Amino acid sequence: MTDNATNGQMIVCPHCDALYRVRMPEFGERAVCKRCHTVLIAPRAHAMIRIVALSVTNLILVIAALFLPFLQISRAGFSNATSLMDAVLAFATGPLFVLSLAVGALIVVVPMLRMLLSIYVLAPMAFDRKPLPASKRAFRLFEALKPWSMAEIFVLGCGVALVKVSALAQVHLGSAFWMMCVLVVVVLLQDNMMCRWSIWNALERRK
Amino acid sequence: MTHSHHAISARSAGHLACERCGAVFPLSQEGQPCTRCDHNLRSRDMRSMQKVWAWWLVGVMCYIPANLEPMLRTRTLVHTSEDTIVAGAIALMHHGDYGVAAIILIASVGIPVAKFAAVAYLALSVRGVGKMAPGRRQHLYELVEYIGRWSMIDVFVVAILSALVQLNVAASISPGPAALTFALSVIFTMLAAQSFDSRLIWDTLGDDVQNDAPDADLQKKERP
Numbered sequence: 557m558t559d560n561a562t563n564g565q566m567i568v569c570p571h572c573d574a575l576y577r578v579r580m581p582e583f584g585e586r587a588v589c590k591r592c593h594t595v596l597i598a599p600r601a602h603a604m605i606r607i608v609a610l611s612v613t614n615l616i617l618v619i620a621a622l623f624l625p626f627l628q629i630s631r632a633g634f635s636n637a638t639s640l641m642d643a644v645l646a647f648a649t650g651p652l653f654v655l656s657l658a659v660g661a662l663i664v665v666v667p668m669l670r671m672l673l674s675i676y677v678l679a680p681m682a683f684d685r686k687p688l689p690a691s692k693r694a695f696r697l698f699e700a701l702k703p704w705s706m707a708e709i710f711v712l713g714c715g716v717a718l719v720k721v722s723a724l725a726q727v728h729l730g731s732a733f734w735m736m737c738v739l740v741v742v743v744l745l746q747d748n749m750m751c752r753w754s755i756w757n758a759l760e761r762r763k
Numbered sequence: 764m765t766h767s768h769h770a771i772s773a774r775s776a777g778h779l780a781c782e783r784c785g786a787v788f789p790l791s792q793e794g795q796p797c798t799r800c801d802h803n804l805r806s807r808d809m810r811s812m813q814k815v816w817a818w819w820l821v822g823v824m825c826y827i828p829a830n831l832e833p834m835l836r837t838r839t840l841v842h843t844s845e846d847t848i849v850a851g852a853i854a855l856m857h858h859g860d861y862g863v864a865a866i867i868l869i870a871s872v873g874i875p876v877a878k879f880a881a882v883a884y885l886a887l888s889v890r891g892v893g894k895m896a897p898g899r900r901q902h903l904y905e906l907v908e909y910i911g912r913w914s915m916i917d918v919f920v921v922a923i924l925s926a927l928v929q930l931n932v933a934a935s936i937s938p939g940p941a942a943l944t945f946a947l948s949v950i951f952t953m954l955a956a957q958s959f960d961s962r963l964i965w966d967t968l969g970d971d972v973q974n975d976a977p978d979a980d981l982q983k984k985e986r987p
Binding site: 565566567568570571572573574575576577578579581585586587588589590591592593596597627629630631633634635636638642643644645646647652654655658659662663692696699703706709710712713714716717719720721723724725727752753756759760 | 770771772773774776778779780782783784785786787799800801802806837839855858860862863866867897898901905908911912913915916917918919920921922923924925926927928929930933934938940942943946950953957961962964965966977978979980981
């Protein structure tokens, strides 16, 4: 994505509306707004194929974590194990079922949907193909959903729950908990790869 | 701010950028759909403040019952208890778990209240209230946007506990009505922050007389 065609083109800081002329950064460099320090362009080598690979990893992790136990508890001869699915369905009975839907969306549906969208948008371009139809709409949705993807917050929630329950009963971490921890790291890596300016440009150019 | 005299806003240079995809157009295109992503082009979101205040108000309204009603119902063999957010944190402190109590108090009381204050301040500052420099206000805004989502942690803890602690007669935990109002309060406050058009922060600054747009700064990242 370092072709010179983009040099001299105009770019506007999305946060403070400052206008600049594009001087394309090298890989590993980034263009930063002078006035509010927002990162404008941050190209990474082989970003698209890497993002796609991380998305596939994420999908596998979420699907596995969905059904494997992430916390186990025992007290006085009784024991119980919880999967992600059980946590989602915790509010399913009674008047709080809306909350079940919301929790399910925030920790399972939205993260999975974002992964699928990123694969749909970036995989063809990673292999030098034309973007698939409605790619722009898909990427738009991918960006809009970003703040609503809360898997990493859920993982920290597990930690807090662990301490809260330890007074009440014995608790063990299950395999899904560690999967969710890996997921958090993968999501961070992926966000770090993503340069929205470059991707929008690529979508435009390869139409 | 020492940096401010390098920049010229797209609006005063006669341009506007699509809020969604960042494509740059002449200002005369305002109101037309973006040719790249179809989003309606606007240089500033004029209804931004109305939306911010509307979401802010429902957010505050939901936060009040979230603190008055119980968040968790705990039943063990010996007793049943209903805890509000603050009471739950105090109970943890009695157990000696000061760290977790602090996390819960910060995440469910400190952050929401600070967020309400920050969003209100940012919205008022656009009208000329307050003297914080635009750069500082921008940072405050980014902080609010980044931290807002983390308040959901309390709702997730309730979900995990309710699913996990189902040990027949030995112990069981179920969610209270505050879980719902608290979640709504977090969501509405996130929407309030998202509705805020941060470009308005910088409009109070005015532009320097300058003919052409400069290059953006190039920085080396620490990592290759």
